[in-house]
Amino acid sequence: MKQLVILSGKGGTGKTSVTAAFAHLAYTGNPPVRAILADADVDASNLELVLNPTVLETYEFMGGKVAVIDPQLCTGCGICAQVCRFDAILDIGELDIEKPNIPIIDPIACDGCAACVYQCPTEAIQMEEQLAGHWFRSRSSYGPLFHAALRPAQENSGKLVTMVKQQARLLALDEGYDLVLVDGPPGIGCPVISAASGADLALIVAEPSVAGVHDMERVLQTTDHFGVPALVCINKADLNPEGTAAIEAFCREQGIKVVGRIPFDTVVTEAMVQGLPVTAFEDTPVTQALRRIWTRILARLT
Secondary structure, eight states: OOEEEEEEEEEEHHHHHHHHHHHHHHHSSSSSOEEEEEEEETSSHHHHHHOEEEEEEEEEEEEEEEEEEOOOOOOOOHHHHHHHHTTOEOOOOOSSSTTTTTOOOTTTTTTOOOOHHHOOTOHHHEEEEEEEEEEEEEETTEEEEEEEEETTTTOOHHHHHHHHHHHHHHHHHHTOSSSSEEEESSSSSHHHHHHHHSSSEEEEEEOSSSHHHHHHHHHHHHHTTTTEEEEEEEEEEGGOOHHHHHHHHHHHHOOOOEEEEEEOHHHHHHHTTTTOOHHHOOEEEEHHHHHHHHHHHHHOOO
């Protein structure tokens, strides 16, 4: 069983469109590649929008702990507010006529350090787990899909990515799948590290813009640091030939293989509106380029 992760240095490069196309090509290949799909972009999960899966199971994801005040025990001494470095403890005196001295805790501002818990003389503050999001096991037209949704302003996205990938990997091992195909998050942060961890190969989707070239270099440094072999494909390559040439020159200098160029075509947007991978929508130069890239990636994985 192999793991392929699709990454990009920035959002909007077409990473999810490429992943959806690979899911379709794997399923319809001759011979087919039995793949389990994982959307590791938990902050903005979009693969499900293209694959239109049926959710089979839903699970809660509990994030970090947040402080909660018991108003029955609180005396309103104010010590908790004094020791809070994050200004998360608010005085709502005039808002609560019945209990004018009882503060409240802003769960978004609370960092979970528990300083207030240790300093409270009446033990009126406790740390409680908070619901940070949900993860799902779904059935798509091209295989099982694991995906998640992190709630706004929540942290621990790296842990949720690990959960999604772990569940996909376990099912792949239990049922003898050939591949875990991971739609990774953009950037170089903790979610990217979690998505790339244990991968046999990373495909970096780059676009030939100034920001695209710069951020591609950064994500390649990340995969190199963690020992994940990487390939590059250039999306919308014909929009900026100079930028495309710059990407290819950089990859040559670094010994990184560019496995293909994908031309710009509005058919990609049309396919997304229909909820289909572009390779399942219409046979165009984009589809042909994606087929060539997929063939080269399979050769590298095997």
